[in-house]
Amino acid sequence: MITSLKKELLKAKKEHYAVPAFNFDNLEMLKGIIAAAEDQKSPVILMVTESAAKYMGIEYVFAFGKKAVETSKVPVILHWDHGFDIDLIKRACDNKFTSVMLDASTKEFNENVKLTQEVVEYAHARGVEVESEIGHVGGKEDDRNSAGGGYTNVDEAFEFNKLTNVDALAIAVGTSHGIFKSAPKLQFEIIKSVVAKIDTPIVLHGSSGVPLEDLQQAIKCGVTKINIGTDLKIKNAQALRQWLNENPDGYDARKFGEAAIEAVKLEAIKKIKAFGSNGKA
Numbered sequence: 001m002i003t004s005l006k007k008e009l010l011k012a013k014k015e016h017y018a019v020p021a022f023n024f025d026n027l028e029m030l031k032g033i034i035a036a037a038e039d040q041k042s043p044v045i046l047m048v049t050e051s052a053a054k055y056m057g058i059e060y061v062f063a064f065g066k067k068a069v070e071t072s073k074v075p076v077i078l079h080w081d082h083g084f085d086i087d088l089i090k091r092a093c094d095n096k097f098t099s100v101m102l103d104a105s106t107k108e109f110n111e112n113v114k115l116t117q118e119v120v121e122y123a124h125a126r127g128v129e130v131e132s133e134i135g136h137v138g139g140k141e142d143d144r145n146s147a148g149g150g151y152t153n154v155d156e157a158f159e160f161n162k163l164t165n166v167d168a169l170a171i172a173v174g175t176s177h178g179i180f181k182s183a184p185k186l187q188f189e190i191i192k193s194v195v196a197k198i199d200t201p202i203v204l205h206g207s208s209g210v211p212l213e214d215l216q217q218a219i220k221c222g223v224t225k226i227n228i229g230t231d232l233k234i235k236n237a238q239a240l241r242q243w244l245n246e247n248p249d250g251y252d253a254r255k256f257g258e259a260a261i262e263a264v265k266l267e268a269i270k271k272i273k274a275f276g277s278n279g280k281a
């Protein structure tokens with residue numbers, strides 16, 4: 001069912017949990033995510049990156065996404081994740097996305113503000129909400145690789161939030177996209193300072209592979225949206241690899257597809273329970 005990003009995140013803030021935000025790259029992953037949310041009666045943020053949308057076919061993604069929102073028994077936020085191309089962000093706004101993220105976090109502060117303002121103006125005029133990033137998380141973002149730009153500066157985040165009027169704000173506090181070589185050290189004090197100064201819901205990117213206790217600590221500090229991409233990709237791939245190894249003569253895509261859906265669902269349920277969003281739909 002349809003909902004609003006800000007509404008769900010503000011509720012999460014009040015009730016001290018986080019809404020899980022999961023990336024999908026194909027129909028099996030989408031189905032696994034929705035099945036997990038319905039099983040746990042959890043609101044969920046269904047995310048697609050630019051390159052994932054291009055892989056699946058942008059028009060197919062618009063159709064799948066719209067149907068997922070309309071037919072699911074739980075609140076679903078359809079979210080355009082890590083938008084670099086403003087024209088594509090605008091197309092997502094025109095095609096029933098609940099919210100869009102602009103990622104101009106590698107740009108200079110003023111340029112990031114200017115681009116975010118442009119997206120906010122376009123999106124808000126169409127009832128679409130906006131997430132932007134201040135400070136740069138880095139790592140393997142979508143198909144790009146970049147070094148993190150250190151941690152978010154609290155005063156800069158405050159200024160950025162005031163100037164842009166975004167609905168959710170992503171900050172850099174020590175996580176990174178993709179697979180970690182060693183567990184990251186999250187900067188809980190920065191999260192606390194940002195949350196104390198800014199009412200806008202705060203988002204944690206690059207949360208795959210981070211110990212669940214650390215994510216729970218981040219939730220205690222006030223994070224309300226936690227992005228998970230890589231962990232679902234890994235479970236999806238493991239399930240396929242295992243099924244094909246166990247069934248060397250197997251060829252029915254529906255059979256190994258089922259295995260992938262189930263694996264994604266189980267991993268998503270694990271995160272939902274850890275984030276405390278179960279029963280919050």
Ligand SMILES: [Zn+2]
Nearest residue numbers: 177205206227
């Ligand atoms: Zn991200």
